[in-house]
Amino acid sequence: MTEAERYDAVVIGSGEGGKYLAWHMAQAGQKVAVIERRWIGGSCPNINCLPSKNEIWSAGIAHAVAHAGEYGVATGPVSVDMKTVVERKRAMVKSLVTFHLERYEATGAELIMGNARLVAPSAVEIALNDGGTRLLVAEKLFLNLGTHATIPPVPGLAEAKPLTHIEALELDRLPAHLIVLGGGYVGLELAQAYQRFGSRVTIVDRGPRMLKREDEDVSEEVRRILEAEGIEVLLSAEVEKVEGRSGESVRVTIRTPDGSRTIEGTDILVAAGRTPNTQGIGLEEAGIALTDRGTIKVNDRLETTARDVWAIGECAGSPQFTHASLDDFRIIRDNLDGGDRTTTGRLMPYCMFIDPPLARIGMSEAEAHASGIDMRVAKLPMKAVLRTRTTSQTSGFVKALVDPQDRIAGFAMIGSEAGEVMAVVQAAMLGGLPYSVLRDAILAHPTMAEGLNALFGNVAKR
Numbered sequence: 001m002t003e004a005e006r007y008d009a010v011v012i013g014s015g016e017g018g019k020y021l022a023w024h025m026a027q028a029g030q031k032v033a034v035i036e037r038r039w040i041g042g043s044c045p046n047i048n049c050l051p052s053k054n055e056i057w058s059a060g061i062a063h064a065v066a067h068a069g070e071y072g073v074a075t076g077p078v079s080v081d082m083k084t085v086v087e088r089k090r091a092m093v094k095s096l097v098t099f100h101l102e103r104y105e106a107t108g109a110e111l112i113m114g115n116a117r118l119v120a121p122s123a124v125e126i127a128l129n130d131g132g133t134r135l136l137v138a139e140k141l142f143l144n145l146g147t148h149a150t151i152p153p154v155p156g157l158a159e160a161k162p163l164t165h166i167e168a169l170e171l172d173r174l175p176a177h178l179i180v181l182g183g184g185y186v187g188l189e190l191a192q193a194y195q196r197f198g199s200r201v202t203i204v205d206r207g208p209r210m211l212k213r214e215d216e217d218v219s220e221e222v223r224r225i226l227e228a229e230g231i232e233v234l235l236s237a238e239v240e241k242v243e244g245r246s247g248e249s250v251r252v253t254i255r256t257p258d259g260s261r262t263i264e265g266t267d268i269l270v271a272a273g274r275t276p277n278t279q280g281i282g283l284e285e286a287g288i289a290l291t292d293r294g295t296i297k298v299n300d301r302l303e304t305t306a307r308d309v310w311a312i313g314e315c316a317g318s319p320q321f322t323h324a325s326l327d328d329f330r331i332i333r334d335n336l337d338g339g340d341r342t343t344t345g346r347l348m349p350y351c352m353f354i355d356p357p358l359a360r361i362g363m364s365e366a367e368a369h370a371s372g373i374d375m376r377v378a379k380l381p382m383k384a385v386l387r388t389r390t391t392s393q394t395s396g397f398v399k400a401l402v403d404p405q406d407r408i409a410g411f412a413m414i415g416s417e418a419g420e421v422m423a424v425v426q427a428a429m430l431g432g433l434p435y436s437v438l439r440d441a442i443l444a445h446p447t448m449a450e451g452l453n454a455l456f457g458n459v460a461k462r
């Protein structure tokens, strides 16, 4: 019988929020263990954000070199060596894992590599990766379990051994024709990257437009940008069956309003949303209720239905971004310290790293419309921002919503450096500044942020 070991805090999953919480509590002198089955530091540095942005950067360089002639720079024949692309990414991941191990060492939080399962509300059994088991009893338990790629129940899809983002980011060869199932964040970022590396790419989405949470003009502009690079986009396309095997040859049969069609490709990437890692590890048996989406049921303080158990990040149904998981940590940390923070009304920015990127914060125009609030909408094409004339990156537009009290309620930008420009607007929103502050601010010329003068200059006077 394994002897129980007592801990002040146990964190299952070493994702963004979980690891920061563990390091914080350990530094404060508590006995803390983090149980991680595979990814030291969680998904972001190993398989998600940073590896994808690393390879997307390589793809951007391939694109820039291929178009160098337009800028008066002569190059020889351009080719992409995927082995080097992947090696650069692996080196980054390795250095990030080292950084994490150093943080565990420095803070005194214990990292245990193994698969965790609850055997009682506060008792965690670990099947150690090196063999054997351990049993930890936790005063406080934090669940930071994450999600994995959903494989839709399409006949033949699982048998085709499709790529998910994990395998796609490990490919050291170029697919001749990559079929991407899903036109969301993962699908679009990787579709453009592979097109730029030299693959032929087809995106298939069942929705009538990509990025359905965004306004229609945003979805349309993103589609226009991707199609202009040669990516084929098939919408309202229900996948009926998949035949063959990814990496060799695949046939995807789709049904569209125009009839059935078969697409022949060499590889298929599934990017059709996420499934929480909450099954089969004894959560419900331990009194930790799940929602009908399979996420852990939490209140706005991230407390679960079991006493002294919290959930963090994607498994708690928080927005699927690393910075959301980080903010979940801050909420729990401050509340444990006697504070009163909640997830309600958080301003959550996000940025999709296609080129040019899409940055979004606050309400969309459709949400504003549905809420019945009388918003003023201002819009500006990127080509009106003079910086874009110097770089020839004139695609996209910027849009802002201004409420009846002159506060900025929402912002969307498709344009180069959109994420950085959004941070300026976010600061104004957090400070509750009227839009006229950005309209009248002296902004350095010629920067992308300078466009905010003209954008807010377009807001109709009340």
Ligand SMILES: Cc1cc2nc3c(=O)[nH]c(=O)nc-3n(C[C@H](O)[C@H](O)[C@H](O)COP(=O)(O)OP(=O)(O)OC[C@H]3O[C@@H](n4cnc5c(N)ncnc54)[C@H](O)[C@@H]3O)c2cc1C
Pocket (backbone or CB within 6 Å): 012, 013, 014, 015, 016, 017, 018, 035, 036, 037, 038, 039, 040, 041, 042, 043, 044, 047, 048, 049, 050, 052, 053, 114, 115, 116, 117, 144, 145, 146, 147, 165, 186, 277, 281, 312, 313, 314, 315, 319, 320, 321, 322, 323, 325, 353
């Ligand atoms: C391809 C891709 C790109 C992305 N890019 C971005 C981006 O650019 N910006 C952004 O903000 N977000 C991005 N995201 C989303 C982002 O990666 C996640 O929202 C973020 O990592 C937060 O995850 P988390 O903290 O919920 O859990 P995770 O980081 O997924 O951590 C959960 C951990 O728990 C472990 N685990 C689960 N169950 C057990 C168990 N029973 N025992 C032991 N360990 C267990 C898992 O191995 C995992 O390491 C991207 C996602 C994908 C798929």
Ligand SMILES: NC(=O)c1ccc[n+]([C@@H]2O[C@H](COP(=O)([O-])OP(=O)(O)OC[C@H]3O[C@@H](n4cnc5c(N)ncnc54)[C@H](O)[C@@H]3O)[C@@H](O)[C@H]2O)c1
Pocket (backbone or CB within 6 Å): 152, 154, 181, 182, 183, 184, 185, 186, 187, 189, 204, 205, 206, 207, 210, 211, 212, 237, 238, 239, 271, 272, 273, 274, 319, 320, 321, 350, 351, 352, 353
């Ligand atoms: N830059 C970033 O911040 C970043 C990057 C990647 C992922 N993420 C996060 O990860 C989350 C998950 O990304 P995702 O792209 O996997 O999911 P998603 O929910 O963003 O998009 C999934 C898409 O797949 C389509 N789809 C689902 N089932 C289908 C089917 N059977 N046939 C055809 N199409 C189908 C949906 O219509 C949808 O458009 C994102 O919502 C985002 O929060 C963030």
